[in-house]
Amino acid sequence: MSGGVSQLLEQIHMFSRRCLFRVISMGPLPIHLAFIMDGNRRYAKKLGLEDGSGHKAGFSALMTMLQYCYELGIKYVTIYAFSIDNFRRKPEEVQSLMDLMLVKIKSLLDKESIVHEYGIRVYFIGNLGLLSDQVRAAAEEVMKATAENCRVVLLVCVAYNSTDEIVQAVKRSCMNNKADRDGERRIQLVDIEENMQMSVAPEPDILIRSSGETRLSNFLLWQTGSSQLFSPGALWPEIGLRHLVWAILNFQRSHSYLEKRKKQF
Amino acid sequence: MMSLRVPAPSSFNLQRFNEKRWRLGRDCFLSFSPSCVENRTGLIAVRAAKSEMTAFTAAEEETLPEGLQPELMPKHVAVIMDGNGRWAKNQGLQPWDGHRAGVEALREIVELCGKWGIQVLTVFAFSTDNWIRPKIEIDFLLSLFERTLKSELETLAKNNVRISIIGDSSKLPKSLLKVINEVEEVTKNNTRLQLIVAVGYSGKYDVLQACRGIAQRVKDGEIDVEEIDEELIEQELETNVTVFPYPDLLIRTSGELRVSNFLLWQLAYTELFFAQELWPDFGRNGFVEALMSFQQRQRRFGGRKS
Numbered sequence: 001m002s003g004g005v006s007q008l009l010e011q012i013h014m015f016s017r018r019c020l021f022r023v024i025s026m027g028p029l030p031i032h033l034a035f036i037m038d039g040n041r042r043y044a045k046k047l048g049l050e051d052g053s054g055h056k057a058g059f060s061a062l063m064t065m066l067q068y069c070y071e072l073g074i075k076y077v078t079i080y081a082f083s084i085d086n087f088r089r090k091p092e093e094v095q096s097l098m099d100l101m102l103v104k105i106k107s108l109l110d111k112e113s114i115v116h117e118y119g120i121r122v123y124f125i126g127n128l129g130l131l132s133d134q135v136r137a138a139a140e141e142v143m144k145a146t147a148e149n150c151r152v153v154l155l156v157c158v159a160y161n162s163t164d165e166i167v168q169a170v171k172r173s174c175m176n177n178k179a180d181r182d183g184e185r186r187i188q189l190v191d192i193e194e195n196m197q198m199s200v201a202p203e204p205d206i207l208i209r210s211s212g213e214t215r216l217s218n219f220l221l222w223q224t225g226s227s228q229l230f231s232p233g234a235l236w237p238e239i240g241l242r243h244l245v246w247a248i249l250n251f252q253r254s255h256s257y258l259e260k261r262k263k264q265f
Numbered sequence: 266m267m268s269l270r271v272p273a274p275s276s277f278n279l280q281r282f283n284e285k286r287w288r289l290g291r292d293c294f295l296s297f298s299p300s301c302v303e304n305r306t307g308l309i310a311v312r313a314a315k316s317e318m319t320a321f322t323a324a325e326e327e328t329l330p331e332g333l334q335p336e337l338m339p340k341h342v343a344v345i346m347d348g349n350g351r352w353a354k355n356q357g358l359q360p361w362d363g364h365r366a367g368v369e370a371l372r373e374i375v376e377l378c379g380k381w382g383i384q385v386l387t388v389f390a391f392s393t394d395n396w397i398r399p400k401i402e403i404d405f406l407l408s409l410f411e412r413t414l415k416s417e418l419e420t421l422a423k424n425n426v427r428i429s430i431i432g433d434s435s436k437l438p439k440s441l442l443k444v445i446n447e448v449e450e451v452t453k454n455n456t457r458l459q460l461i462v463a464v465g466y467s468g469k470y471d472v473l474q475a476c477r478g479i480a481q482r483v484k485d486g487e488i489d490v491e492e493i494d495e496e497l498i499e500q501e502l503e504t505n506v507t508v509f510p511y512p513d514l515l516i517r518t519s520g521e522l523r524v525s526n527f528l529l530w531q532l533a534y535t536e537l538f539f540a541q542e543l544w545p546d547f548g549r550n551g552f553v554e555a556l557m558s559f560q561q562r563q564r565r566f567g568g569r570k571s
Binding site for chain 2: 050085162163164166167171172173174175178186187188189192202213214215216217218219222224226227228229230250254
């Protein structure tokens, strides 16, 4: 009986969410959302759980967010899963994060996984050479397995730093410039941009960082120059539909003014 | 000085400050609490155009306002001075009156930085994106900048302020370039406060010019491609005019929630503060609020506070 009631409630929830999304879709929608998933450990501490469970709860929150993005028709989603700076944390925490990542990355290869259900193409962006062979191999396998998907693009930044990404792009630009026959040609912005790992996606429209911190933490510095920044106080596992809707409504308000102003010039 | 983008008329106060921090009501996501910052604009008339910056000497060093701790003061503050145009419109004035009021507001902040021990203040005066503005507005802004530099030179020199200008100078008029060189030369040994003015600047442009410099050095055989690292890029960025190139705090006024390509590399770990007030209204109160918010933040730089 209670199973039937909860199923009914779930149906009602899904129906009202679909209606809400239909209303929101009448305005401009972001094409690319980026998330800094901050606050997992604080969440575990707050609920008195053991350390690792914060990240597990964070993963579930991520899956829910991806589902909402898919339902809304948002094409690109980028997440900051693990920064190069995070390697400086205690070895036990780093190892447990790597273990969790390995499990979750491998699970993406399952037939029933969300990537196949929603047609998600997955990219792993970052200095993958810093990861263990197992994690890197699993990541490469997922990228290969999802290469044909085209409904949604998920970019997972792991072992990533924006400054590291820029250094690699500058290195490649300099190498190309050196090898260039036409010695007089100066490096242009587009040369650096096409050498960025994130060039597979357009710039994010909105960057959402959970847990209330208002800083970029070396994430997508190059790509978020024009992005709307949003920092809800909720910890990442607490992030929900209302935060997403709020961010999009804010985006829509500023979007219409920016468009008007662009036409003015 | 310039409004860089059209700010949305947002009544959502997403300013982050203390326990009065506005956050989404849990019950109903469509409810939003009123701005926790009192509207203190009133109707401020345009201040007299030629007010001089009062001299601040060591003897007159002001104690910090209550609530601010000297050991937690940021070394480098960056400011996006947004909202002059909208301020002027609200007052029924012309855009250039807004920019003039913006200069007054900047004077106040420079003075406070000098008094409160902030060592570097970077301000976003004119972006590479702003060149699409109407010529009449651009000409006014650049000539306002030139006049302000000339008139303030003596005061700044007296107050031990060093001025540095960063940005793409190739499109600036010759007369302005001449004044810039003179001001930089005269103040280059000053040590109390370094005021960096970004004109014709953007974060991407800075990385690009750094990349070009490095590419030339690679072509000349001075360095190897493999030697290119973060430190090398940092040295080539235009913010190498200071020993503290990374702002601890970035303030943007007028409620707009974006960085607008002002500084890029340098903002990796900068605390961002978005103020609702328009720039001419920002003043001392707004600045104190931003500093208090900054002092309460936990900066972890990717690590953990155990």
